[in-house]
Amino acid sequence: MLRFLIRRTLGAALILLLISAFTYFMYFAIPQDPAMLACGKNCTPDALALIHKNLGLDKPVPVQYWDYLSGIFVGRDFGVGHCSAPCFGVSFRNNQMVWDTMMDRLPLTVSLTFGSLIVFLFAGLGAGLLAARFRGTWLDKTFSGASLVTSSFQIYFIGPVVMGLLVFSTGWLDKPKYVPISEDPWGWFMGLLIPWIIMATIFTANYTRMARSSMIEQLQEEHVRAAKAKGMSSRYAFFRYAWRGSLIPIITILGMDIGGLLSGGMVTELTFGLAGIGRLARDSVVGKDLPVLMGVMILSAAFIIVCNIVVDALYAVVDPRVRLS
Amino acid sequence: MTMSENNQTTTAVAEAIPQQRDADSAPLLQVKDLKKHFPIKGGFPIRRTIGAVKAVDGVSFDVFRGEALGLVGESGCGKSTTGRLLTRLYEPTHGTITYNGQDISTANRKQLAPIRSEIQMIFQDPYASLNPRQTVGSIIAGPMEINGINPPGGREARVRELLEIVGLNPEHYNRFPHEFSGGQRQRIGVARAVALEPKLIVADEPVSALDVSIQAQVVNLLQKVQREMGIAFVFIAHDLAIVRHFSQRVAVMYLGKIVEIADRDSLYNRPRHPYTHALMSAVPNADIDAVKKERIRLEGDVPSPISPPSGCRFRTRCWKAQDKCATEEPPLVQISGSREGHLTACHFPEEPTTADRGEDIVLDPALAALEDESGANA
Amino acid sequence: MTTLTKTEDAPAPTGGDAFLSVRDLKVQFSTEDGIVKAVDGLSFDIERGKTLGIVGESGSGKSVTNLTVLGLHNRKSTHVEGEILLEGKELITATEPELEKLRGNKMAMIFQDSLTALSPYYTVGRQISEPFRKHTGASKKEARDRAIQMLEKVGIPHPKQRVDDYPHQFSGGMRQRAMIAMSLVCNPDLLIADEPTTALDVTVQAQILDLLKDLQQEFGSAIIMITHDLGVVANMADDLLVMYAGRAVERGSVREVLKSPEHPYTWGLLGSMPRLNSDVDEPLLPIPGSPPSLLNPPSGCPFHPRCAFTDKVEGGKCKGDRPTLPVGRGSACHLTADQKQQVFIETIQPRLG
The missing domain is CATH 1.10.3720.10 (MetI-like)
Known part of the structure; x- marks a missing residue:
């Protein structure tokens, strides 16, 4: 029974990893800058850049994904504040912790x-x-x-x-x-x-x-x-x-x-x-x-x-x- | 009929076989050290192969043109797996199958194609082995289509002819399998198997799913096609009497190995392997006046083919087993006193004659206990 | 042999030595396609300590008869007529609680396939001790001891450990032994064995048949042995009943039926089965055709469409009249006694070997 649970838990972790990776990279296949959403209608290039930095969107996608994953276990800091583990990031929409x-x-x-x-x-x-x-x-x-x-x-x-x-x-x-x-x-x-x-x-x-x-x-x-x-x-x-x-x-x-x-x-x-x-x-x-x-x-x-x-x-x-x- | 008369008649048939062999001495099918191991997956943390069901574990035999070779044994002995290996429904783990001089054990699809039409199979379950959505006509014509054979007069005429041969109404060409009884379906299976005039048919328990009165019809039909069309048969069954009736030579399998192979008469009347002897003794005879033979009652069931006993596999249930049996695997050879072609794998074989009634051997502890008790009371 | 002295048509009051008496039993199911006459006018008796073999093919009504004796038929869709008397007690009209007290206690059943007949969800020990507790009121501990004792009796090695195993942990032969233990746990007077060895290998079958015989000696039960294998009945039974299309077509002692069979169907069965000592050059003598549908059984003698001897009977009686099974030894066939003997000796016997 214990072996079964260990094996299945490991398997489950792997599946979750795959799901998260798949979703993450699929999202960036959409040709739209997510920071635009948070920026709103009166967006200036400066404001956009700030949001990029705050949300960590200025880094390459694989690095962002890695940051995302490690955040789940150890927490992360965003421009809007500290996100303690388990950290699933900050909403683009309302800057709240997910x-x-x-x-x-x-x-x-x-x-x-x-x-x-x-x-x-x-x-x-x-x-x-x-x-x-x-x-x-x-x-x-x-x-x-x-x-x-x-x-x-x-x-x-x-x-x-x-x-x-x-x-x-x-x-x-x-x-x-x-x-x-x-x-x-x-x-x-x-x-x-x-x-x-x-x-x-x-x-x-x-x-x-x-x-x-x-x-x-x-x-x-x-x-x-x-x-x-x-x-x-x-x-x-x-x-x-x-x-x-x-x-x-x-x-x-x-x-x-x-x-x-x-x-x-x-x-x-x-x-x-x-x-x-x-x-x-x-x-x-x-x-x-x-x-x-x-x-x-x-x-x-x-x-x-x-x-x-x-x-x-x-x-x-x-x-x-x-x-x- | 007494045993001695019976012996004479069967001997006559048995002796006819070696002559046939001389005429065309190369066997049609040669099987050498054939093995099939089904892997068992398991282990932790990574699943891997942790063992194998040794369903067939080193089997060698020949099948000659036009002869019927019976393969008997109890469940788990590997007789059905052997049949499926011969028709290449399974891939062998080891060993060779030589058909007409060509090694077919590793042949690929393309190389097998011409041979597939010469080796056919008849299955046990007449309900599962026929496609319910196809008409009888297209089921029987199937092998002709696949092999691109156009008989003179067309496929349909040939199918009607085949239906007639197997004792079905040619008018039923367009019917579906569910419209037929079990026995009739098995006839359709036979028609499909003989449609390409094969040289060899592997019949895997072809009658055991049928009612007694229907069994005899199908056995007679198989015997008719075997004799009239000169088809060699590997006849796999657990019923010793039906195998004896059908086959000129018989091989007895136990836990993935052939323990004894001989012509019918020699095997049934002078078995040398204790297991064969026990099998014969276990068959209930409907003739209540038949000469009573010794009663051999083994203990327990067949061991698991995952970890078969060392040395001789039968030793754990054998009353003659000694230390040697555990360490040394007996080879399948002709032992002294046996007739030519009678091979036995045993260190301590039975006497070459069992004409006299020997002593009863009761290994089953429950029977021994109950019988001691009633014996003591009497 | 078991006394078969009651007349077929007039059900006599019970008595004598018969322990179980079945009189003119009719069992009919209503199905979507119509009414199936699964058993149609069957009578037999069996004495304590004796074995009655019932032989027939699928659809002959042999299994239905025995489920009806136990009252295990579906009461809603089944219509039952006739009498089933167990020690003089009428079972057809008995209430369910009355039957529950008899089942597993006075009469028990051994099923064909121990893999499906034992529940995979409970231990062997629990399944053996359940009826013992129910019928004797024994405690859990007593019932468990009894189960161990029964397992030992039927030859399960290490019964104290194996009693807690589940059925799938037993081999086929051992499971069948466990089922025998389960059926005998309350010393039943009547044991119905429905093809008890058909699913087993031949060496295991021999063990189980001998075990049943030895246990019968000890327990003194009457056994009804249902089988299609004439070899098995030759080995086990005292008397024999041959069934075809829901009717008994022949009965007598085992010796009488196997050595001088009278009914063409019995001839057909004997001719269909090769023996270890029969002549291999003679083809088998199958029965032509297939068993009839019980929805619409043939008129007259149900065997007539497959019978090779109807032309020996004058006036087409085989098609029109249903032959009756006479009292005691006999067969339900329109052939005269002389004809039966003559045909068997001249055409059938020589080919049986």
Whole structure:
């Protein structure tokens, strides 16, 4: 297990390095001076030169990249001030430290992700297991039908509809907003309730269908029948024998979904007017803000890679045949 | 029928083989010290090859024109890998395969092209080995197209003829594989294999996926094409009775090596290698009045081909094993008392006759314990 | 031999020595394509301590019969008729909790492929001890000791260590032994072995068959041995039932059926399998055609489209009338007893060697 973690961590570092290099050099392939953005409309050549110097843009690109990389570990000094490790540079747009900006935005994304995760995991797996257990009954048909409908929902459509209903027409809830949980737990909960419900609805449908189909597949397995043949109740065979086997596909998808959600549900955040990592990513792309773009890219990639490593480690926990190496 | 009568008839067939060989003495296919090692990756921190599955580990044999050579052994003995090496579906790790005087073990695609049409393969699974999106006609015509062969009367006429030969309705030319039963699909596989009138067919467990009543149909069909078209066969199977029925000579494999090779009669009636003897004794006979042979029950399963036992590979399960077996690998040679062409790799071979019922050998500890118990109670 | 004295058509009250009695069993599945008559009027009895071999090819209904005996068929899509009496207790109408108490306890099953029939997620020891705990109420410790004892009995070396291994850490032969240990852990009176050695190599098969025989001596269980291999039944069984297209076509003692078979399908099976001592110059005698679809089985005798002897029966009875399997030793075929004997001795036997 330890060897596995060391190997995978080294691999992850290599991938992050490649991603950062790729993004960095691609950015400089764009024929536009990034300092122009920071300089604004009334730009003089002197001001531009100063910005170049402040941001370190006067050096050759490989040197800049090296400075960038070493900054992550030891920090850097810019004209605008010291950037302590982990330093992801300074935004071209507003001269703020990228790392601080990301840390500002992250709590919202994490709240959105895990809030909806708890709902869709319980609702989705629960409904999927019930549908599989009572396969072919009205219960199964209801769940399967409902999940088919809701999984085809798009967040940018259903989001405004639900908001229109719950916020603007009836006024039952406030417009979604983010309040840190440490300041006001109730406000945090109420502020994110609508996005949670909407996200969970869509994900629940996927997890219902996945749990149902993988349980049905597992129930056909010979070892489930063998468990019944030795007198175990069908409930026992269902929850002990079939369930264990369906965990693998569920863990796989869950890992991908968590990674994806943490790296920013861009559409969700934009739909509900929330400013998280997704929104930051979009703004950095639109604003050609390289340091922010780089920071978000690396953070997102790191989330996805970590989720992958955790998923692979979980495989070995669930299935004794899997050997980590 | 008694054993002695049976011996006579099989002897007659067996003796016919050396004569055939004299007529055309160069073997069609010569295999020398053939090896196939599948690397195992692993290690830390950098993944590298840390070992190998020695699936085939030094196998030599000849196949003569028109003969059927059986290859038997239990799972993991390397018989299927050998078959795939012969048809160059796998690249050999070591050794040579000489076909008609030409070394094909290292030949490239271009050099192989003319030979590919002469060596064909029939696979075990008639469901997986036929492309479900192709009609039967184009499956069977495939080899002709690839090799650019235009038989007189056209490919379609030839395919219809082939369908007829393998006992399928030529009208079914345009049907798809899923419209056929397992046995019929295997017939399609046979038609495809014989389409180019090959000199050698490697048949890898061609009937083991089929129902008993269908097995016999396909065995008879293979025997028909073998005899009528004079095709040499390497017939790979785990069923000793079917191999005996089909093959004039039989090689027994154990853990990547041939432990014994002989003509059918000599191998089945006078096995010299303890493993061959144990195999024969393990086959359940449907004839309840057959002369009871000694009962040999080995212990455990075949060891792993990753780290096979030193010396003789069978020694860990052999009741005759001595110190020598662990240190010295027995060569595959004709040992005294054996008939010509009967080669055995054993330091302490069985007697050349097994006509009398010998003593039972029960190595399996569970059986020994249970039988001691019931013996003591009785 | 096992007594087969009950009449086919009139289910007699149970009693006598029969430990398991199946009477006129019919099993039908509804599928999208129609109704599959998987088992169609099957009757047999088996005594304690005896072995009944059921021989047939895929689709003959042999496996379905045994799943039905255990009540493991899909109850929603399956229609079952007839009687299955285990020590006089009717199993078809039994409730699920009643069946759970019997399964693994009074009747157990050995599956064909131990790799799929053992869960990869739990240790061998846990899987063996589960039914023991359930049926005897033993503690975890007692059940574990029992599992070790059973593993030792079936010949697993170092059972104390191996009890904590997972199935994939066992070789094929050892896994099959572990499965036998699992099925015998509660001393069942009836053991159903569904092709228990088909997935195994021949030397391992011989070990396992002998092991089953020896354990049967010790445990006194009745065994139903389902197989397609006549060699295996010749070795193991006391009585034999030959099934074709969901019906029993011949039955008798092993000697009777293998030495003087009466049904053309049995002849075909015998003629299809080469033996180690048969004449290699004689081609095999296959059965032409393929097994029928159970969605739409042939009229009359289900074997008639593949049978070479229908012209010996007058009036086209083979196509129109379904032959019945007589009481005790016999076969479901319209040929007269003399014809059967004559055909077998003159045309079949000489070619079997």
